Amino acid sequence: MSSAVPTGGILSLMRRLHPNPADEVSLADCYAADRPRPAHRPWIAACMVSGLDGSTAVARSSRGLSNATDTRLLLTLREMADVVLVGAETARLEGYGAPRGDRLRVAVVSRSGRFDFDSPLWTSGRAVLLLPEDAPEVPVDSIRAGVGSLDLAAAVTRLDADVVQCEGGPRLNGMLSAHDLIDELNLTLSPQITGGSSDRLTFGAPEAVRAMDLAHVLEEDGYLFTRWLRRREP
Numbered sequence: 001m002s003s004a005v006p007t008g009g010i011l012s013l014m015r016r017l018h019p020n021p022a023d024e025v026s027l028a029d030c031y032a033a034d035r036p037r038p039a040h041r042p043w044i045a046a047c048m049v050s051g052l053d054g055s056t057a058v059a060r061s062s063r064g065l066s067n068a069t070d071t072r073l074l075l076t077l078r079e080m081a082d083v084v085l086v087g088a089e090t091a092r093l094e095g096y097g098a099p100r101g102d103r104l105r106v107a108v109v110s111r112s113g114r115f116d117f118d119s120p121l122w123t124s125g126r127a128v129l130l131l132p133e134d135a136p137e138v139p140v141d142s143i144r145a146g147v148g149s150l151d152l153a154a155a156v157t158r159l160d161a162d163v164v165q166c167e168g169g170p171r172l173n174g175m176l177s178a179h180d181l182i183d184e185l186n187l188t189l190s191p192q193i194t195g196g197s198s199d200r201l202t203f204g205a206p207e208a209v210r211a212m213d214l215a216h217v218l219e220e221d222g223y224l225f226t227r228w229l230r231r232r233e234p
């Protein structure tokens with residue numbers, strides 16, 4: 001949601017390695033897919049970038065892992081979503097601003113409810129806080145579920161959305177994974193080993209194996225753009 005990034009929908013040609021290898025494919029075509037709404041909740045697609053050593057941040061930001069095409073991918077995917085779901089720490093550290101266009105909304109997961117409510121994200125009127133019921137009062141729209149800890153599964157059902165794009169961070173991903181709420185993972189593998197001690201893609205979730213099927217692999221400049229779908233038994 002940073003205002004520094006270009007608008008989405010820009011044509012970007014890259015190689016598709018799987019399936020049906022092809023030299024020139026577009027991001028928009030590759031990611032235009034059916035995202036059927038599961039019963040009682042929106043489709044939830046996570047979008048993340050990771051280093052080769054599993055890092056998710058450099059100097060507490062994902063920017064050191066990303067590149068221009070990865071940014072375009074993020075924006076392309078936002079155009080296919082109704083709501084961007086983001087953890088409070090990511091919204092604060094990555095400086096989320098007002099959503100672009102007049103359609104997209106932002107839902108921020110927090111326990112403390114501590115934000116600068118004068119910032120453009122909140123003055124846009126298109127952001128909502130997802131909070132536990134006993135969290136402090138806030139001067140913006142909120143959805144409250146759970147006591148002490150957000151009941152994320154209940155909160156997402158109240159988002160009035162068909163497709164939700166989750167943009168992390170790892171603790172929010174962990175909360176989603178704990179409830180088996182990740183239907184799709186769009187994971188960019190950045191060709192760098194970064195060291196450091198950033199968290200892996202999910203953090204804090206109890207161990208539970210969620211099988212994913214590979215939908216595609218695209219490549220440009222050594223960056224791999226992978227799309228994975230949750231394997232659901234019929």
Ligand SMILES: NC(=O)c1ccc[n+]([C@@H]2O[C@H](COP(=O)([O-])OP(=O)(O)OC[C@H]3O[C@@H](n4cnc5c(N)ncnc54)[C@H](OP(=O)(O)O)[C@@H]3O)[C@@H](O)[C@H]2O)c1
Nearest residue numbers: 048049060087088089090110111112150168169170171172
């Ligand atoms: N590589 C990538 O693609 C990528 C993507 C996103 C973020 N990141 C990086 O990830 C880091 C931030 O991720 P993170 O995992 O620390 O934080 P996060 O998932 O962005 O946000 C966590 C926040 O969720 C709230 N929370 C946690 N547990 C809760 C619960 N049980 N109930 C209600 N709210 C709860 C808390 O908000 P309050 O503190 O407000 O209470 C907590 O600070 C940053 O360095 C960012 O750059 C990387």
